[in-house]
Amino acid sequence: MVRYRVRGGNVLRGTAFIQGAKNAVLPMIGAALLASEGRTVLRNVPVIEDVRRAVELAEAVGAKVEFHESERTLVIDASRLTSPVLPAEIARRFRGSVLFVPALLHRLGEAIIEGIGGCNLGSRNLDFHYLGYKRLGAMVDEGEAVIHIKAGGLVGAPLYLDTPSHTGTENLIMAAALARGTTVIENAALEPEVLDVITMLSRMGARIRGGGTGFITVEGVDELTAVEHTVMPDRLDAGVFAMAAAITGGEVSLVGASLEHLGVVRWKLEQMGVEFEQHGAVLQVRRDRPLRPINVITDTYPGFATDLQSPLMTVACLAEGSSYIHERIFDGRFALAGELNKMGANVEVEGSRAVVHGPTPLRGADVTAHDLRSGIALVLAGLAAEGETTIGSGYLIDRGHAALAQRMQALGADVVREISTSGEG
Numbered sequence: 123m124v125r126y127r128v129r130g131g132n133v134l135r136g137t138a139f140i141q142g143a144k145n146a147v148l149p150m151i152g153a154a155l156l157a158s159e160g161r162t163v164l165r166n167v168p169v170i171e172d173v174r175r176a177v178e179l180a181e182a183v184g185a186k187v188e189f190h191e192s193e194r195t196l197v198i199d200a201s202r203l204t205s206p207v208l209p210a211e212i213a214r215r216f217r218g219s220v221l222f223v224p225a226l227l228h229r230l231g232e233a234i235i236e237g238i239g240g241c242n243l244g245s246r247n248l249d250f251h252y253l254g255y256k257r258l259g260a261m262v263d264e265g266e267a268v269i270h271i272k273a274g275g276l277v278g279a280p281l282y283l284d285t286p287s288h289t290g291t292e293n294l295i296m297a298a299a300l301a302r303g304t305t306v307i308e309n310a311a312l313e314p315e316v317l318d319v320i321t322m323l324s325r326m327g328a329r330i331r332g333g334g335t336g337f338i339t340v341e342g343v344d345e346l347t348a349v350e351h352t353v354m355p356d357r358l359d360a361g362v363f364a365m366a367a368a369i370t371g372g373e374v375s376l377v378g379a380s381l382e383h384l385g386v387v388r389w390k391l392e393q394m395g396v397e398f399e400q401h402g403a404v405l406q407v408r409r410d411r412p413l414r415p416i417n418v419i420t421d422t423y424p425g426f427a428t429d430l431q432s433p434l435m436t437v438a439c440l441a442e443g444s445s446y447i448h449e450r451i452f453d454g455r456f457a458l459a460g461e462l463n464k465m466g467a468n469v470e471v472e473g474s475r476a477v478v479h480g481p482t483p484l485r486g487a488d489v490t491a492h493d494l495r496s497g498i499a500l501v502l503a504g505l506a507a508e509g510e511t512t513i514g515s516g517y518l519i520d521r522g523h524a525a526l527a528q529r530m531q532a533l534g535a536d537v538v539r540e541i542s543t544s545g546e547g
C-alpha cells in the first residue's frame with residue numbers, strides 16, 4: 123500500500139536526472155525474447171514497477187533475467203523459452219505484457235494471454251494487433267478471459283493500422299521481423315520510443331526501413347541475435363519535471379532530456395510562459411512570469427502527448443484564465459478533474475473536453491491516483507498547494523516513475539513516499 127505525501131510551497135531548483143523510457147524498455151524486453159541465443163544487455167533501464175513486472179513475466183515464460191537495479195541494467199538470456207502462457211497475476215498488472223506476444227509466437231508457435239493490464243483510461247482495444255497477426259498467418263481466438271494466438275510460421279503481408287497505435291506498431295514490427303518475406307505497415311506510429319525499438323531490432327539483425335515516416339517496411343530474417351542497447355531518456359518523465367519547475371515558478375536542469383522529444387508539449391508550455399534552453403544533453407527549464415492559459419488537443423507524436431495531458435491540467439489550474447483541453451486518444455482520461463476539484467480547482471468536464479478555470483489556489487487534500495499520469499499530476503498539484511496532500515494508490519505512480527520522492531527532494535520539494543497500512547495501491 124503505497125502513498126505519497128507532499129507539502130506544497132517550495133520552489134524547485136537544481137538538477138534532476140531523467141530516467142530511461144518506460145515505453146521504450148517494455149517493448150525492448152519483448153524484443154530481447156526474440157533472440158534464441160546469447161544474452162541481451164539493456165542499459166539505462168528505469169527502476170520502476172512496470173519493469174519489475176516485465177522481468178517476472180519474462181521469467182514466467184522461461185527466460186533468465188537479472189535486473190541489476192543499482193546499475194540500471196537488465197541482462198536477459200532467452201535461449202530457452204518454456205511456456206507460452208502470460209499468466210493473469212502478472213500480465214494484468216501492466217500494459218507491456220502485450221509486447222511479449224510476437225516472441226512467443228516465433229519461439230513457441232503460440233501465445234496465451236490470460237490478462238492485460240495498464241492504466242484504466244477507457245477503452246483500450248487490441249484489434250489492430252490481432253488483425254495484423256491474422257494477416258501474417260496467425261489464428262486468434264479471443265475468449266472471454268483468455269486470448270489464444272497460434273502461428274505455425276508467420277508470413278510477411280501488407281498491414282495497416284486504423285490509427286497509429288504505439289504498441290500496435292511495435293508488435294507488428296516484431297512479428298514481421300522473423301516472418302518469411304516482406305511486410306509493409308501503413309499508418310505506423312512515429313513516437314521516439316518506436317524509433318528506439320527499431321534501432322535495437324536493427325542491431326539485432328532485423329531489416330526495417332521507414333521508421334519515423336509512418337510507412338514501415340520489414341524484410342523478414344531467419345534469426346535475431348542478442349545485443350547491448352541503451353534505452354532512450356523518458357520524454358514523459360522529462361515533461362513532468364519540466365511542469366514541476368513550471369508550477370512552482372522554479373528553475374531546473376534536466377539531465378538527458380531532449381526538447382525535440384517533447385514535440386508540441388514544448389510549444390504549449392512556452393505559450394504558458396515556461397522557458398526552455400537546450401544545452402547539449404541537458405535541458406534547462408524556468409518559469410518566472412505569470413502562467414498564461416492554454417488550449418491543448420492531444421494527438422499522436424509529435425502532437426501533444428496524451429500522457430502529459432493530466433500534468434498539464436494541473437498546471438493550467440494556476441494559469442490566469444480558462445484553459446481548454448481536448449483529449450482525442452483515450453475516452454476515459456479525465457478522472458483527475460474530480461481529484462483536482464477536491465483541492466480547490468475548478469475543472470469542468472464534458473465528454474472528451476475539459477475546461478480548467480484558473481487561477482484557483484490549491485489546498486492540500488486526501489486524493490487518489492486513478493492511473494499513473496493522474497497520480498503524478500496530483501504530486502504536481504501537491505507541490506503548488508497550501509498544506510499537505512496525500513495521494514493514495516501510489517503503486518500507479520511507481521509503475522512509471524523511478525525514485526520519484528528522492529528526485530523531487532533533490533530539487534527542494536517536500537515529497538515523501540510511504541507504505542501505508544490501509545487503503546489501496
Ligand SMILES: CC(=O)N[C@H]1[C@@H](OP(=O)(O)OP(=O)(O)OC[C@H]2O[C@@H](n3ccc(=O)[nH]c3=O)[C@H](O)[C@@H]2O)O[C@H](CO)[C@@H](O)[C@@H]1O
Nearest residue numbers: 145217245246247248249250251287288289290429451452
Ligand atoms: C506501454 C506503452 O507504450 N503505453 C503507451 C501506448 O499505449 P498503447 O500502445 O496501448 O496505446 P495505443 O497507441 O495503442 O492506443 C491509442 C488509441 O488507439 C486505440 N487502439 C489501439 C490499438 C488497437 O488495436 N485498437 C485501438 O482502437 C486505443 O483504444 C486508444 O484509444 O501509447 C499510448 C498513447 O500514446 C500511451 O498513452 C501509453 O503510455
Ligand SMILES: C=C(OP(=O)(O)O)C(=O)O
Nearest residue numbers: 217218240241429494495
Ligand atoms: C497509459 C500509460 O501507460 P500504459 O500504456 O503502460 O498503461 C502511461 O504511461 O501513461
